[in-house]
Amino acid sequence: MKCLRGKILWCLFLFSGAVFGDTLNQQRNDFLQAEQLLAQGNNAAFLDASTALIDYPLYPYLQYLWLKDNLQQNSQVLAFLRSYKETRYAGLLRSAWLDYLARNERWSDFIQHYQATSNTAIECQHKLAIYKTGNKQLALNAAKRLWVSASSLPQACDPLWSILMNSPDFTPELIWQRFELALNKDNVSLAEYLRRLLSEADQDVADVWLQVHQKPALIADSTFLTKYNQQSGRIFVHGVDRLAKSDLRQAIRLWDAGKQDFRIDSQLSIHLERRLALGMAYSRYPGAYYRLSQLPVVDAEVNEWKVRAALLEQNWPHIAGALENLTAEQRQDPKWQYWQARTLEKNGSSEQAQALYNKAAEDRSFYGFLAADRVGKPYRFANNPVLLKKNELESLANETDFKVARELNLLNRDAEAKRQWWYAVNKLSKERRRVAAKLAQRWHWDQLAIITLVKADYWDDLALRFPVSYSDQIHNNATHNNLDPSLVFGLIRQESIFNKDAESAVGARGLMQIMPKTGMQIARELQEKWQSDQRLFNPDVNVRYGAYYYKKLLDRFQGHFALAVAAYNAGPGRVARWLPDGNTMPADIWIETIPFKETRKYVAAVFYHAIIYQKIMPGNCSMHYSASCTPAVDPEGLKMKQLMLDVLPG
Numbered sequence: 001m002k003c004l005r006g007k008i009l010w011c012l013f014l015f016s017g018a019v020f021g022d023t024l025n026q027q028r029n030d031f032l033q034a035e036q037l038l039a040q041g042n043n044a045a046f047l048d049a050s051t052a053l054i055d056y057p058l059y060p061y062l063q064y065l066w067l068k069d070n071l072q073q074n075s076q077v078l079a080f081l082r083s084y085k086e087t088r089y090a091g092l093l094r095s096a097w098l099d100y101l102a103r104n105e106r107w108s109d110f111i112q113h114y115q116a117t118s119n120t121a122i123e124c125q126h127k128l129a130i131y132k133t134g135n136k137q138l139a140l141n142a143a144k145r146l147w148v149s150a151s152s153l154p155q156a157c158d159p160l161w162s163i164l165m166n167s168p169d170f171t172p173e174l175i176w177q178r179f180e181l182a183l184n185k186d187n188v189s190l191a192e193y194l195r196r197l198l199s200e201a202d203q204d205v206a207d208v209w210l211q212v213h214q215k216p217a218l219i220a221d222s223t224f225l226t227k228y229n230q231q232s233g234r235i236f237v238h239g240v241d242r243l244a245k246s247d248l249r250q251a252i253r254l255w256d257a258g259k260q261d262f263r264i265d266s267q268l269s270i271h272l273e274r275r276l277a278l279g280m281a282y283s284r285y286p287g288a289y290y291r292l293s294q295l296p297v298v299d300a301e302v303n304e305w306k307v308r309a310a311l312l313e314q315n316w317p318h319i320a321g322a323l324e325n326l327t328a329e330q331r332q333d334p335k336w337q338y339w340q341a342r343t344l345e346k347n348g349s350s351e352q353a354q355a356l357y358n359k360a361a362e363d364r365s366f367y368g369f370l371a372a373d374r375v376g377k378p379y380r381f382a383n384n385p386v387l388l389k390k391n392e393l394e395s396l397a398n399e400t401d402f403k404v405a406r407e408l409n410l411l412n413r414d415a416e417a418k419r420q421w422w423y424a425v426n427k428l429s430k431e432r433r434r435v436a437a438k439l440a441q442r443w444h445w446d447q448l449a450i451i452t453l454v455k456a457d458y459w460d461d462l463a464l465r466f467p468v469s470y471s472d473q474i475h476n477n478a479t480h481n482n483l484d485p486s487l488v489f490g491l492i493r494q495e496s497i498f499n500k501d502a503e504s505a506v507g508a509r510g511l512m513q514i515m516p517k518t519g520m521q522i523a524r525e526l527q528e529k530w531q532s533d534q535r536l537f538n539p540d541v542n543v544r545y546g547a548y549y550y551k552k553l554l555d556r557f558q559g560h561f562a563l564a565v566a567a568y569n570a571g572p573g574r575v576a577r578w579l580p581d582g583n584t585m586p587a588d589i590w591i592e593t594i595p596f597k598e599t600r601k602y603v604a605a606v607f608y609h610a611i612i613y614q615k616i617m618p619g620n621c622s623m624h625y626s627a628s629c630t631p632a633v634d635p636e637g638l639k640m641k642q643l644m645l646d647v648l649p650g
Contacts, residue, residue, distance in 0.1 A: 027056040028411060034062055057403040058411075064089035071100040081113075087404075088423040098122055099156065107132040120146070124157035131163060140169045148178050150185035165197070172202060176231070179206065183213050183238065209235050216242035219254060225262070233262035237272050248279050270297050281305040282595040284312055284578070289322070300330065307339065308593045314585070316346045334363040338371050339592070345374075364459075366604040369611055369640040370588060381615060384460040386434045386453075393442065396435050401427070406443070414501065421448055430456050437464060444469075446498035466612050469498045470511065470539050477547035483554075486617070486638055487561070488547055490610035491568065494602060495546075500539050509536035512546025519545055561643040562587050565606045570599040579650030587644040607643055614638040 034049035046066070053059045063084075067077055077097050084090050094115065101110040102125035110129040117123065124146060131139035143164045146157070153161075164170050175197050182190040188210070195206040205228050212218050212235055219225065219239035225232040236258065244251035255276060259269065277295055280288035282305075289309035292302060303325050310318035320343045323336065330336055341356035360371035364380050372379050396402055401424035408417035425436050433456035440449035446467040453464055466489075474492070478485035495513040496502035508515050514522075516533040522545045523530040535541045550568055557563035557575070567575040578594065594600040 024056075027053055028407070031056060031058055031062065032411070035065070038062070038065055057400065057407045060084045060087050060089050061404070064093050067093055068096045071097050087401075088420060095119055095122055098125065102128065102156070105132070121154040121156035124154065124160045128160045128163070131160070140164060140167055144169060144174060148174065148181065150178075150181040150187055150190075152187070152190050172198060176202075179209075180234065180238070183209065184241075186213075188213065205231050205235075209238065212239040213242060216240070217247075217250070219243070219258070220250075222258070222261075229263075233264040234268065236262050237264060237268050241272060241275060244276060244279050248276070248283055248285070252276050252280070270295075274302065278302065278305055281309045281312075284593070284595070286313075289313060289315070289318055298325070300327070303327070303330065307336075311339075311589045312593050314589065316343055319343050320347065334360040334365055334371070335367045338367040341371065341374070342588075366608040366640075369608065370644070373639060373641040379611065379615065381462065381612070382460050383462045385463060386438055386458065386461045388435060388438060392435050393439055396432070396439055399424075402436075402439065409443070409445075418448065421445075425452055425455060430458075434458050437461075441467075447496070447502075450497050462612065462616060466493065466609065466616060467498055468613075468617075470500075470543060473539055473543040474547075477543050481547045481551040483547060483551055484610070484614070484638060486610040486613040487565075487606070488543070488550070489613040490606040490608075491546065491550060491565070492543075493609045493613075494605045500542070501537055509533065510542035510546075511539055512542055512549075514542060514545050514549070518549065522548055558648075560587075560645050560647065561607075562591055562603055562645070563647065565603050566591075566594060566599050569602040570594075570596055576650060580647060582649055584649065585647045587647055590647040607640060610643075611638060611640060 030049055030052045034046055034053060037046040037049055050059070050062055053062065060080075063080055067073065067080055071077065077093065080093060081090050094113065095117065098110055098114060099121065101107075101113070107129040110125065111133060114122075114126050114129070124143075127139045127142045127146065130142070139160075140163075143160050146153070147161065147164060175194055179191050179194045179198075182188075182194060191206075191210060191213075195203055195210070198206055208225070208228055209231065216239040219236055225235055228235065240251050240255045243254070255272065273295055274297070277288065277291040278301070280291050289306060292306045292309055295302060298306075303322070306325065307319060307322040310322045319339070323331070323340050323343060326336055331340070337356050337360040341353045341360065344350075344353035344356065354375060357371040357375045358377070361368055361375060361377050362380055363371075364382050369379050397406070401420065405417050405420040405424060408414075408420055421440070425433055428436060433452055437449050437453040437456060437458075440446075440452055441464050446469055449464055449467075453459075453461060459465070468489070470492070474488045475485050477483075478488045492498060492511050495508075496511050498511065500511050502511070502513065503509050504513060506515070509519075514536050516536065519533070519536050520530050526545075526548065536545070550564060553564040553567045553572060554561070556572060557567065563575050563579075566578075574596075578590075580590070591600065591603050594603065
């Protein structure tokens with residue numbers, strides 16, 4: 001059969017009933033060859049190589065790669081979208097083809113083949129297609145909703161914006177709305193662009209707003225905003241909000257003194273009052289409890305920080321009152337049950353406290369373990385592994401979506417393999433996600449296994465949730481630095497979920513998420529040659545450096561586990577600033593009142609993970625314990641109370 005150059009993919013569809021290729025290994029080699037030929041633009045040779053791959057899991061991926069560069073082949077594109085509509089590549093190809101249709105102004109075809117998407121560029125093109133095919137007002141209404149964004153929008157939206165800006169629907173109010181959103185997100189370049197769309201008089205007002213954004217202390221001048229009556233209240237609120245980031249006390253003084261001088265929308269005023277009261281609590285200011293108590297509208301976060309503000313004061317009557325303001329749902333949380341019990345205990349109601357401690361201790365969590373220590377109960381572990389039916393794992397592994405993920409992984413396409421994995425998992429029911437988690441565990445994808453089990457809303461398979469990968473590196477370096485290995489396991493579990501290739505948005509790398517600059521410093525201190533940032537992806541290097549760094553923090557904070565763990569996450573400088581003034585503070589109160597939500601949860605999670613690891617390793621559960629193993633409770637093992645040393649003043 002002879003195929004014309006422009007009909008390559010159409011010909012490939014005609015071969016779909018045939019089976020080519022001897023083995024998976026041969027098909028992998030053929031795939032790599034076909035991919036290389038495609039990159040070279042050698043279509044004829046690509047066809048020859050591809051015909052051996054029709055039954056290979058990555059065959060649709062190859063077709064997608066060709067079609068996204070040959071979008072003019074309408075019949076082939078439509079054939080692919082029909083034949084492979086259940087694959088991830090159908091959605092990717094559809095997006096590319098819709099963009100092609102829009103660029104070529106094929107509006108009817110665009111509308112016919114459009115599907116709802118989160119892709120803003122495609123959404124803009126869809127509204128433009130609606131406008132071009134006659135439903136103009138519907139398109140303009142949708143365009144306004146898309147336009148009001150704090151972010152810069154894709155270039156593909158520009159034709160739609162041109163129509164909107166030349167319509168009566170484009171009002172100054174619409175511009176001001178987006179201008180304010182942009183500055184609230186610190187998108188100054190967008191705000192400066194929007195300023196140019198305003199009238200000359202309004203541009204003067206926008207200039208003042210931009211000045212206040214850059215130098216919020218300007219609002220201290222009582223005459224600065226008087227002539228800008230319509231927007232001055234919003235500018236004043238914006239200035240106070242900005243100033244609160246650098247000088248909270250001054251921001252509060254200016255707000256309290258000046259808020260009566262402006263016409264300020266009530267919702268905006270309530271929002272800022274909340275912001276300032278929470279800011280006082282985050283900054284551990286005296287009076288935070290009172291300010292939170294004066295808020296006219298409260299929510300879950302305000303209620304919780306009211307408790308924390310009272311805890312900072314160690315004012316147990318205030319703590320009791322704040323706990324009473326929690327919702328019934330919040331009071332069922334083991335965390336707040338623990339604090340209710342602590343409050344009852346402090347107020348002399350020991351019997352009621354004991355009952356609440358016992359209730360909280362039934363939960364396998366940081367607070368459950370704290371409560372168990374208070375009443376001398378063993379920790380509750382509730383190890384109930386996922387039970388699989390016969391051949392259930394093999395059946396899932398043989399489904400096309402998962403075969404694609406596995407092949408991508410075996411070809412070292414890790415990023416693409418993960419994208420494919422989540423595409424496959426998101427189509428499953430919660431029950432089948434449990435099976436997928438076990439499949440990831442079998443494939444030694446620890447991170448994917450754990451997160452997949454979270455998506456299944458199942459928490460009791462401890463062998464899956466707490467892997468013991470890199471055991472040799474962890475034990476050796478823990479011993480070398482005189483650390484409990486369970487704490488190193490806990491740090492890794494929280495930092496990277498055992499993904500040796502993990503890289504954070506700010507550049508932290510590897511199992512223990514070490515920043516390159518920190519890695520270079522550690523290398524100097526260990527008298528090792530620093531080769532490159534890539535070394536931090538090596539588990540041997542990463543765990544050695546991470547254990548060393550944690551021990552260094554532990555020494556800096558006089559052996560205080562909570563402070564060292566918090567410093568590992570937020571930095572030692574911040575932790576030093578969070579130390580109490582004047583008096584010692586119980587560690588549980590210090591942890592509960594850490595200003596950063598991420599760090600607060602981080603410390604609790606590392607300690608919780610450390611206890612789990614301490615308990616799954618000794619006794620009848622070895623380092624490579626089986627799914628049927630029930631963790632032993634070792635009375636001589638690590639206890640939460642050993643980690644909870646009182647925090648000394650700074």
